[in-house]
Amino acid sequence: MIEVNELTKRYGRITAVNGLTFTVRPGRVTGFLGPNGAGKSTTLRMILGLNAPTGGTVTVNGRPFRDRPRGLRHVGALLDAGDVHGGRTAAAHLWVLARGNRIPRGRVAEVLAEVGLSHAARRRIGGFSLGMRQRLGIAAALLGDPPVLMFDEPLNGLDPEGVQWARGLLRRLAGEGRTVFLSSHLMSEMEHTADELVVIGRGELIAAESLRDFAARGARPTVTVRTPDPAALADILTAAGAEVRRDGDGLLAVTGLPAARVGELALDHRVPLHDLTTRTASLEEAFMELTADRADFRSGDDR
Structure with missing residues (x-):
């Protein structure tokens, strides 16, 4: 378990992380999201004791990581x-x-096999592709068989097969009862992998909840309806309090009314429907909406 309490980091006049409090629990994959400059990398480094916080505390399984000898056995x-x-x-x-x-030498061969790099064990790393380096980094993280695992953009450079493999690995590690904390900008992969989310913006906490609950806090569900008489149906739905957008070819995008009510109104006014579906907000849409006022498009690192 990772416990972050009022964690703060300042660089001169710049506050990179401001009073963060959240818990990353075992047995699930927790995604770590935020716009560029949100403070994700700084937070990860403070968890590992690589950066000293200006204020607040962070512990891994009850103790600061710096206090643990043979750290790879723990994180x-x-x-x-x-x-x-x-x-x-x-x-x-x-x-x-x-x-x-103090990890047995035989463990090296085991983790190389687990990440699919046995064939490259005696190759120099300088000749590795980015995807191979990512696999090697994952092997290093697994080396001590630790209960807590942290990954910052582990899918960068992986091909589709590699992405699918990494997704399965993360889910398996969480299924074994480990704490898995994953930072990534790939929303589609986060949707397929994460159970919980910690979302920050400009160094402050925006959300710490399940992925489903976070997505539900985003844009309202949209009902899409296709009809041969879109103008008439649009007027009817608008009069009932809906917001209606014409998308062409007889297609309407409706917010503010559930699909069942849209269907009832169309039936009452004898407007034929060819299609009626509900589309909920994606994780990416919810993220963009809820972090819109927290984005900081600075160049440089993700402090």
Whole structure:
């Protein structure tokens, strides 16, 4: 479990993280979302003790991570797949980490096999593609068989097969009772992978809840209806209090009324319908709506 309480980080006059409080629980995948500049990377680094907070506390399974010897046995993390020595082989890179954390050498071969890199064990990392580096970073995170795992954009550079593999891996790790904290900008993958969400903007908490509840807080459901008489139906629905948008080819997008009521009004006024469906807001739409006033399009890192 990761517990963040009033966590704050300032760089001079800039407040990168401001009073964050949330909990990442075991047994589920928790997604970490926010616009560019929201403070996600800074938060992850403070959880791992790489950045010292200006205020507040953060603990991993009840203790600050810095207080834990042989850290890879407690937390596995992938923050930057490019932060490796390109002259080392994949096996040598992992063996250095294993030795420093008193992890048996045989574990190196096990995690390389798990991420599909057994064939590249003796290849130098400098010749790896981004996708291979991501897999190696995931292998390093798994090396100590830790109860807590943190990943920052782990799907970057992976091909479709790799994305599907990583999605299954994350779900399996959570299913084993581990705490899985995942930062990603890929909303479609977050929809398929995450159970819970922590959403921040400009360093402040926007939401900490289930993915379903967060999506439901976004844009209202839209009823799409196709009719040979869109003008008449639009007038009827508008008079009933709906907002109606004409999308062409007899298609109307209706908000403010449920599908059942739209159908009843069409029947009452004898307007034929060819199609009637309800589309709920996607995670991406909810995210864009709820973070619209928290976006900060700064260049540079995601502090």
